[in-house]
Amino acid sequence: MLNIAETLHLWCREARPFALATVVGVSGSAPLPVGTALALDTHGTVVGSVSGGCVEGAVYELCRQVLEDGGTPVRARFGYSDDDAFAVGLTCGGELDVLVHRVEPGDQPLLSAALETVVQGRPVAIAQVVDGPGEIVGRVLTIPDGSGAHEGSLxxxxxxRAVAAQARALLRAGRSGRIEVGGDAATCPEKLSVLVHAHARSPRMLIFGAVDFAAALSQAGRFLGYRVTVCDARPVFATSARFPHADEVVVDWPHRYLKRTAVDARTAVCVLTHDAKFDIPLLRLALGLPVAYVGAMGSRRTHKRRLEMLREAGVPEDRLARLRSPIGLDLGAHTPEETAVSITAEIIARTNDGTGLPLTCGSGSIHRSAPATPVPSRAAHTAA
Known part of the structure; x- marks a missing residue:
């Protein structure tokens, strides 16, 4: 749903009914994750995708059916057809479950309010019933932030309470997911399957060193949905004019800024200063923080000397093992732009537990389960 939040918010504001098709289950090599959605309004406008193209026509027809039949929810499963590779199904070999239900904006004020929160870039979790008693399928519960009271009823x-507690945990992790509750007297007699759409704040990319490589990396980071900060102690180089794609440009000693700024388990720290007086105190601090990625630019010779200096500074081996240096994947990069691709490719691989190897060298599914700390989409950053 979050992939089309802006359009759904517009339709809700216009009180325009629509059919919402949501991926509620995936297995194998399904192309898009749980929570991805496609919608069709009463004017015939389609937005979003549930499969990257494989089954969109069939899902479109289901949406038309739901709009015409008065809103009875429909469930459908799509998978690969061995008998006819051109039949409706996923040619990639996976399977996906899709729930289609009609949304009347006037009857779903909580959904409209939650979508407005998403569009404004504020964190919120939207818990949507995808399996349970027919009369509550599609109903939503919203949790405005990590600690706020929930709104609505399932x-x-x-x-x-059970759904809100698990939704808050997913929101803190920045991860959407499906949860099961009920089936007991303490929560709810009926078993409910609930899909939590978590819209967290954009993760941070902290780039230290106001160099040409930082300009390209800040643009790439913003494209991926990061909130980008460029920091350098030299005011003549650390200017907004030189880094128009950064969300903020800070003039300060790198380690001093890192000590006072907020980081979390999704933060990427990229050290491009290439100067020991900046690198060592900065990396000594960064390697002790609970961040997702710490990388430093430099040759192998520079890296070897850097490790020696960090050991002399008292950094233990288990922390040194976290350092990605020389930074980036081996793409044969030369230009700042190519180097930015190399660095962000490594960040994506680390975040999603990827190998960094060519897909042609591997076997098995190319699509992994959603990570606990995913790299955000560009749309998520734009909404923020």
Missing amino acids: GGDGAN
Whole structure:
């Protein structure tokens, strides 16, 4: 749903009914993750995707059916057809479950308000019932932030509390996912399957060193949905004019800025200063923080000397093992732009537990389960 939040918000504001098709389950090499959605409004406008093209025509027809039949939810499973590779199905070999239901904006004020929160870039979790008693399928519960009170009802206080607690945990991790609640007296007599759409704040990319490589990397990071900060102690180089794609440009000693700024388990720290007086105190601090990635630019010779200096500074071996240096994947990069691709490719691989090898060298599914700390989409950053 979050992939088309801006359009759905517009339709809700215009009180325009629509059919919402949501991926509620995937297995194998399904192309898009749980939570991805396609929608069709009463004017015939289509937005979004559930499969990258494989089954869009069939899902479109289901949406038309739901709009015409008065809104009875429809479930459908799509998979690969061995008998006819051109039949409706996923040629990639995976399977996906899709729920299609009609949304009347006037009857879903909580959904409209939650979509507005997403568009404004504020964190929110939208818990949507995807399996359970027919009358509550599609109903939503919203959790405005990591600690705020939930709004709405899924069929009882026990179920609401159980869903809200798990939704907050997913929101803190920046991960959407499906949860199961109910089936007991403490929560809800009926079992409910709930899909949590978590819209977290954009993760941070901290780039230290106001160099040409930083300009290209800040643009690449912004494209990937990061909130980018460029920091350098030299005011003549650290200017907004030189880094128009950065969300902020900070003039300060790198380690001093890192000590006072907020980081979390999704933060990427990229050290491009290439100067020991900046690198060593900065890396000594960064390697002790709970961040997703710490990389440093330099040759192998520079890296070897850097490790020696960090050991002399008292950095233990388990922390040194976290350092990605020389930074980036081996793409044969030369230009700042190519180097930015190399660095962001390594960040993506580390975030998603990828190998960094060519896909042609591997076997098995090319699509992994959603990570706990995913790299955000460009749309998510734009909304922020």
